[in-house]
Amino acid sequence: MAQHKIAKISDIPEGQGKTFTVEGQEVAVFNKGGQFFAIDNTCIHKGGSLGEGSLEDETVTCPLHGWQYNITDGKCLANPEAKLNTFTVTVENDEVCLEI
Ligand code: FES
Numbered sequence: 001m002a003q004h005k006i007a008k009i010s011d012i013p014e015g016q017g018k019t020f021t022v023e024g025q026e027v028a029v030f031n032k033g034g035q036f037f038a039i040d041n042t043c044i045h046k047g048g049s050l051g052e053g054s055l056e057d058e059t060v061t062c063p064l065h066g067w068q069y070n071i072t073d074g075k076c077l078a079n080p081e082a083k084l085n086t087f088t089v090t091v092e093n094d095e096v097c098l099e100i
Pocket of ligand 1: 047
């Protein structure tokens with residue numbers, strides 16, 4: 001595991017997500033009220049990019065067909081047995097860092 005500086009805080013506006021490729025993995029990072037969360041970017045339905053989904057509270061909605069995931073634990077709301085990986089996000093000064 002290593003920490004990777006991926007963005008400035010201002011690069012990920014509140015209530016939005018963004019996709020980053022770190023160590024070959026696509027990760028969606030979200031800013032929920034100033035707190036940052038990260039999950040796998042790839043929707044398990046048909047590969048939609050969750051970093052481009054819409055965020056409401058702790059729920060991101062896939063832009064392709066609307067599957068929803070909790071960004072804090074990666075769980076799929078439609079299929080509780082399906083879960084995306086989550087990643088630790090820290091903020092140092094104004095830098096957002098991802099642990100992978
Ligand atoms: S690819 Fe995400 S809902 Fe279909």
